[in-house]
Amino acid sequence: MTQALRLGIAGLGTVGVGVVKIVRRHADLLKARTGRSIEIVAVSARDPNKDRGVNLSDYAWETDPVALAKRDDIDVYVELMGGENGPAKASVEAALASGKDVVTANKALLAIHGQELAEQAEAAGRVIRFEAAVAGGIPVIKSLTEGLAGNEITRVMGVMNGTCNYILTRMQSQRQGYNALFDECAELGYLEADPNLDVGGIDAAHKLALLASIAFGTKPNFDGIEIEGIQQISLDDIDQAEDMGFRIKLLGVAQRTARGLEQRMQPCLVPSDSPLGQLEGGTNMVVIEGDAVEQVVLRGPGAGEGPTASAVMGDVCDLARGLQILTFGRPANSLEAAAPAVTGLPAPYYLRLGLLDKPGALAKVAAILGDAGVSIDRMRQYAHAESTAPVLIVTHKTTRAALDIALDRFRETDVVAGAPVALRIEEV
Amino acid sequence: MTQALRLGIAGLGTVGVGVVKIVRRHADLLKARTGRSIEIVAVSARDPNKDRGVNLSDYAWETDPVALAKRDDIDVYVELMGGENGPAKASVEAALASGKDVVTANKALLAIHGQELAEQAEAAGRVIRFEAAVAGGIPVIKSLTEGLAGNEITRVMGVMNGTCNYILTRMQSQRQGYNALFDECAELGYLEADPNLDVGGIDAAHKLALLASIAFGTKPNFDGIEIEGIQQISLDDIDQAEDMGFRIKLLGVAQRTARGLEQRMQPCLVPSDSPLGQLEGGTNMVVIEGDAVEQVVLRGPGAGEGPTASAVMGDVCDLARGLQILTFGRPANSLEAAAPAVTGLPAPYYLRLGLLDKPGALAKVAAILGDAGVSIDRMRQYAHAESTAPVLIVTHKTTRAALDIALDRFRETDVVAGAPVALRIEEV
The missing domain is CATH 3.30.360.10 (Dihydrodipicolinate Reductase; domain 2)
Structure with a gap:
């Protein structure tokens, strides 16, 4: 019989407790699916005495997550504390350095330090999995x-x-x-x-x-x-x-x-x-x-206990099955440093502005847009009691740069009240 | 460098051609992601002379898919012919017996023979993957x-x-x-x-x-x-x-x-x-x-060339990455022979029937439902020109068995014209 996959879990908030519950409730099911027992060996959280509604007495307790991550008796370090630095980063690094795979729900940690952590993982021959970091229960x-x-x-x-x-x-x-x-x-x-x-x-x-x-x-x-x-x-x-x-x-x-x-x-x-x-x-x-x-x-x-724990357990089950995927789907040292596009692709925009009740006001607005090369798809002026008429414009595709020129010029006219609202329309 | 993953593709219809196109178009991308080159070595289809809009001259041609499946120079047999028996089944069995993994889009084959094929695969230490068999491009x-x-x-x-x-x-x-x-x-x-x-x-x-x-x-x-x-x-x-x-x-x-x-x-x-x-x-x-x-x-x-080929390639990339998943997610010999539930769980139903213009007609229908234990949630009788009034009923949750008793009794009355329509309302 294959040996059990042994977990150390740091962080016993909503998600951590959810993971403990699944491991306990579905012991047989997880073994049937992955071919291995999945066991929790040790846990870590700030307050060992808090009632979390789940029996933790079978597990060793570490006050320091770095100590947990380094334990010889775990195979997978499950980081559910959060935070882009501090104990989360230190413990993930310690886990990788001591030969553990890592499962985490920590989006900030990976968004900021993902590149270096992925490189550390690959140097150590380990993986970092993070299904729970993005969109909760959705795989x-x-x-x-x-x-x-x-x-x-x-x-x-x-x-x-x-x-x-x-x-x-x-x-x-x-x-x-x-x-x-x-x-x-x-x-x-x-x-x-x-x-x-x-x-x-x-x-x-x-x-x-x-x-x-x-x-x-x-x-x-x-x-x-x-x-x-x-x-x-x-x-x-x-x-x-x-x-x-x-x-x-x-x-x-x-x-x-x-x-x-x-x-x-x-x-x-x-x-x-x-x-x-x-x-x-x-x-x-x-x-x-x-x-x-x-x-x-x-x-x-x-979000939520069950859905996020479901995502964590999906990663844990992959590891139990021996499925090893590189952190970002390919070797970390092959990832490209893509330059950010300064402005996005052209798109239609929604504009809302307050037009003062003056003759020729709408003509001025239309002329400014035209001069900036922004073409109008649809326009509505709403009935109004005050001296300012709400005007809505949907433009044809334009660059944000062209639109910004028009918005600047609106500010210089005497017919637009306040700052116009401009929102991109995403074609889906 | 890891050796290339070598494919043999049987069936060059829409999906097969789509797979060939992806392998050719994305050679570099696939290698970057999986760490291995993915190559097509040999193909099989009925008519070698048909113009399929893609260059097949680099590949060996087998007229017999079983011969393709047995070739020593392929690692993965990709079955895209379809059909629950005949060449599809024979060639998948030949592939497994000769140590190949199998990727298929063949839902009928697996729905009918999946159990025995999964057992054959596991006995041979190989896998059958079939993402493309269900819901096209959706993983x-x-x-x-x-x-x-x-x-x-x-x-x-x-x-x-x-x-x-x-x-x-x-x-x-x-x-x-x-x-x-x-x-x-x-x-x-x-x-x-x-x-x-x-x-x-x-x-x-x-x-x-x-x-x-x-x-x-x-x-x-x-x-x-x-x-x-x-x-x-x-x-x-x-x-x-x-x-x-x-x-x-x-x-x-x-x-x-x-x-x-x-x-x-x-x-x-x-x-x-x-x-x-x-x-x-x-x-x-x-x-x-x-x-x-x-x-x-x-x-x-x-469905469609691109989406279905995308699903096939997802499986192929898994194999290139060394990810081996059992056919139905757990050992085939552990799958349970579950008895079919003769009738489903209780559900609300939609009933449409034609009610003859007779005094007391609606009362008779309502009484029959009540006697069968079927309770009415909503009912509408529509205005009508003919002698038959369209009547719509949404029931509270009921078993199909209780509903069938009522439907039988409708047939025996003199107030319901034709056969009523009964459709389950699924709570989603």
């Missing part, structure tokens, strides 16, 4: 790295922060403003300790950096991502986008362009009747496009 | 077997025949009847040589048998599937289901019940606003539910 890392390995990937995009999507869909369905929903999320515990990680788009951008690396064979480059959060989205934008047939999503998009690797995480408009447009609440969705497969859409829970 | 076999291996799967379901979904969505959007659309599909080449494989639900049922085997650790049991095609679906059903908030899909469902393994492939109603309800045209969708992951939804092209 997206596996689909992209393995299932779609025959494709040149042309674009990968997704809604990968459930809290942002919850806020945006509640704004639409419940007519609540951003600030009220932000407060509600804080009360419900839906927000990270630093809420900017969620609503500022950073958490989702970490995930995008990992997907882009696998998709395009490039070094993970978090700093190369253009990031914009959802804080500026108003109920007016939600309504008027809907009126034009669109919904607003915090959408991550990565694609190769002639001028480099484009990586954006920003509020975008997508067609209301597309799978992305129809995605509601905390659910995640990743869209993968390849030259052979055309388009595959994966949807599932982006 | 669903991989997601279910590997990514979700930490879950007890509770239900797997899907729309897995693009032609049927094309017909059903065109009936709704274009107001065309089934027969006209069937003829259109025949002209467009969307139908198998035996169209009953498509519209009769058999092709999709082959796929369901494979998913159920992996999901539940059971021997593939095609004969245990309750199969019903879409031939009886009328425009009235489409309209009236929509009016009640549902769409009709040819839906495969597999789940474990206390009384055995339930496997159904039949037209079902699903909520119009669910991902399954919103699925249009030839696209496929598979929904996987597990105790940890909750629900994952995978969507993509179910």
